[in-house]
Amino acid sequence: MKSQQKELYIFETRFGRITALKEEGIINAKSIRYACSERFQKPVPLQPSVSDIIFPDKTPVCPQALSPLVEKMIGITHIENFEADESTQYLSITRPENIRDDRKLPVVVWIHGGSHEIGCGDLPTADPAEWVKEQNIIVVTVSYRLGLFGFLGGDEERPPNLGLFDMIEALKWIKTYISDFGGDPDNITLFGQSSGGDAIAHLMISEGIENLFQRVIIQSAPLGLRHKRQKMSAEFLRKTDGLKNETDVLKMMDEYGKFVPSVMKYGLKAAMPFGIQYGYPPLCKEEESLEKWRESAKKYDVLIGLNNDETAFYLKTSEALNRYFGKGIGLRIMDKTVEKTTEFIYGKPAEKFAENCAHGGRNVYLFRIHSQSKYNRIGAPHCIDLPLIFGNKPAWESSEMLRGVPWEYIHENGKKLRALWTEFARTGNISDHSERPEILDLRKVN
Template identity: 25%
Template sequence: MRLGLKLAAIMSALFVVSACTSVEPAPEPHPDTQRLLSSGPVVGFLSENGAPTWLGLPYAQSTSGDNRWRAPEPTPSRTGLLEALQHPEPCPQIVNRLSTETTGLPVGALYGSEDCLKLDVYAPASAESGADGLPVMMWIHGGSNTWGYASQYDGSKLAQEQDVVVVVVQYRLGPLGFFAHPDIDEGQGANFALLDQVAALNWIQAEISQFGGDPDNVTIFGESAGGQNVAALLASPLASGLFHRAIVQSGFFDSVPLDEARNGDVNSAIPAADRMVEAQGNPDLRALSLQTVFDAYNLGDPRAELPRVIADGVSLPRAGLASAFDSPETFNAVPVITGTNRDEMKLFNALNDDLTRRRFGVLISIRDRAYYDRLSHYQSRLWRILAVDQAAERMQSAGHDQVWAYRFDWDEGGRLLTMNLSEIFGAAHAMEIPFVFNHFDFFGQLDRALFNRSNEDRRDALAASMGAYWANFARDGDPGAAGGPDWPRWSSDAELMRFDAPSPELIEGADSLSALLSDLGSDPALSAAQICRAAQALSNWRDELEDQILSQTDCAA
C-alpha cells in the first residue's frame, strides 16, 4: 500500500503545520491527579475542559543500544514523583512540514528519540481510581508507519464528553518499527511496532484502573496505518485477550511476505543493512547510529518506501494478515467496526500534477473537475471495497458476525484564498479524525478554512453523534442507536452508517470490485481514454489487481 507514504509530501506542499504540536509551557500539576503505578507515583493536570490528563507516561524502556530491534522491556521502578505534564518526544522519524516548525529542523532531517515508548492518558472528571472502571479506548496514530506522534491527538473532549478513558500510544516507526533482518531474529519477529502496541496493551491491563479505566473493556482504534495496525492486532496471537473491541478507520487488512521484507527490493532489510554496515564500518546493527540507520533508506527521498506490517510468523501469521480472518480460531474475534471516507483519494489526488495545478507552489486548482471527481470516486470505492466489504465479508463468512461498517461523507470545508476545499478535498482521508475526537484543531493552517463558523453547528452535531457511537461501541460492543439511528451489523445485503452533517443515516451496504469495474467501464461522464486512464491508476495502486482491472474495463494492452 503506497498511498500512505505520500501523505507527508502532500501535507508538506500544503504548508500545513499542526497546531497541536506547538511547544507550550507545561501546565501546573494538580494534586487530584496523583496516582501510584507499579513503576512509581505520577501526577498529571486538568485540561482546559477539566479532563484529568497525564502526558508522556512510559510504558516501556528506551529502545536504544542493546534494546534496539528487540521486544520492549518494562519500565524500571522509581521512587520519585513523575510529573506527566508534557507530550513525549516522538519516536525517530524524518521531519516533514508537520514537524519542521516545532523542531526547528529542515524537512528531511532526522528527529526524535529512541526513548519514546510512552503514552498520553485522558480521563473524564467522573473517573475515579480503583472504582468500577470506564471503557478504555487506545488510539493508534496513522502516518504510513513512518511518522506521527502522540501530541497530534487531544483525547480530552472525547474522554470528558463520552465518559471513556482515552489512551494515545506512540510506537517505533520506519526501519526501527519494521525490520526483517535474519541477523537480529531472536524469535521475536520483524514487527517491532506491533510488539510496542502489545506492550502498551499490557500496560493498560496493569495500570489503567488507576485512571478509572476498566482493563476488561479495552477498545483499540486507529486511522490509516493506525487502522492497519488495529487489523494486525486483531490477527496477532500476541495480542490475544488484551482488547475487547476494535475500530479500523481507513485501514487495510494486508501485509508484506517475510521473504520480500528481507530481500525483496532495494529497501528490504538485507540490502538496507548492507548499506548501514558499509556507511559506518560496523557489522553490529544495534551499535549503528540512528542517522546511519535512516540514511540507508533515504536514497534521495526522505520518504523512501520500506516494508511494513510483515507476515513474520510470530506477531502475524506467516500466511499473511488477511488469511487470519478466514476463521475465528485464527484471529482475535472481538466486535469490529470498519469504515472509510467517501473521498479518501482526494487528499492524494490534490497534488497529482496530472490532475491539479499549483500556483506559487501551494494554491491548488483542479484541471478537469469531472475527471478529478470520477477518478477519486472509483479510487475511493476501491479503498472501501478492500477495507470494508472484503474484510467484513471475510469475517462474516468465517462465522464472525459482530461487524459494523460505515462511510464518512462530510464535505463542507470552506475556502482558503482561491481554493475551494470542499471540491478539492471533500470527505478526504483523515477528515473523520477531528469528528471522532470532537477536536477541530488538527490540520493546522487549513483548520480555519475547513472548520469555519458557517459549518460549526452542523459539524458539532455530527461530531457529537460520532463520538457517541464510538463510545457506545466501546462500552457495550454494539454501537446501537447512541448517536442517531440504530446501526445494524454488517451483512452482504445490510446497511452502512453514513456519517454526514447534521446527523448520520443508513445507506445500502455491499460493494464489490466487479460492480466498480462495471460502472467504470460504462461511465457516461468519461471518454474511453479517460476510462482506461482511470483503470490504469487503479491498477498502479494495487498491482495484484492489475490484470482483473484492465481486462474487465477493456483496457488491457
C-alpha cells in the same frame, strides 16, 4: 475566556507514583514509559518504579522525517516540543477529573497512523481531551517504534514487526494498570486510523494478545496494500543495511529516503514502504491470515470503515496533477482516479474484512464518511475523520484540508460521531435509534 491554570495531580498506582496535569475537568498523565528497547531488539517491559514518575519536558517521538504533505494538509509540527528517542515505548492517559470510586470507565486505546513511518501518540491534532470530557471515557494514546526501527526487518539482526511488539507490551501494561486510573480492564477498545488501523487489524491475529482487548475501531486502514510485500521489504532491507549501525539518527532519516522502493516496480504498495510482515512473529503466514481473522472475530466486536474520497488527500492536493487535471475533462479523470484508488486500497478490503469477521458471530459494523459540505473542495479525504473524532479547534486551524469549512460544521457532525463511537466502545453495539451525523453511512454486517 482565559483557560484555567494547570495543576499537578498524583496517581498512586501499583506501577509507581505518577505525576499528571489537571486542567478544565481533565487529568492527563503524559509520556509514561511502558517498556524499553535496544536498537532492533524486542521491547522489555518496565518494572514498577520506587521513584516518582514525572513526565518529560518534551514529548518523546521516534526519529522520523517530516512529511511535507502532512505539514501542508494537517498542520505544522512544532518540532521544538518533541525529542527524538529510538526507544519510543511511551503512553499517555487522559481521563475525566471526577469519576466515582465504584465505577470503572470504558477504555479506548489510540494507535496513531502515519504509514508506519511518522507520527506519535501525543499530537495536538489527536488530543482526546474534548472526547474524554464530553463522553466520560478514558483514552490511552500509544507511541511505538516506526520506520527503520519498528517496521522494516527480515533477519536475525533486524527482525520485523518490532512496532507490533511495542503495541502488545503497551496493551499488557494497560490491562495490568488501567484500573488504578479508573479504567475498566475488561472493557478495552483498540482504535486506530490509517496505518494504526492496519496495525490493529493485525493485532487481532497476533500471538500474545489473549484477553488484552474486546473491541476494535478501524478507520481508513490501507488493507489493499497488505498483499505480497515480501520482495519489496527484502529489497528495502538490503539497500538500507549500511544504515543499521549509524549512531546519528538524524543522518539515518536523511539517508533512507534514497532507498525507498520504486512505485513503478512494486505498484501502489510501494507508496507505503514500511509495514507489517507476514511469516514472522507475532504474525502468521499471509495465506493463513483470512482464516485467522475469521477465527479471531469470535472474540471481538468490529467497527471498520473509510472516508469516501481517501486518495483525494494525495491526488487532488498535488500542484503538478492539478496543473493538468484540475478542470474540465481532466477533473473528471481525477475524480474517477480518486474513486478507483480509494476502493482498491480502502473500500473493498474494508468490506471484505467486515464480511469475513461477521462469520465470527459478534457485532460487526461497516461505515463510510461522506462530505456533504459545499465548502469542501476535495470531498471526504484521508484524515478528515480525525478532527471529527478529536475536535480541538486550535490544532486544526491551519489545516489546508479544512480550509473554508466552518468549524461549527465539523463540531456538529463530530459530536454525533463521537457519541456513536463511544456507544460502540461501551457495549460493542450501536443502536438503530442512535442519532447519526448526516455525513455517515453505517450498517451492521450480518
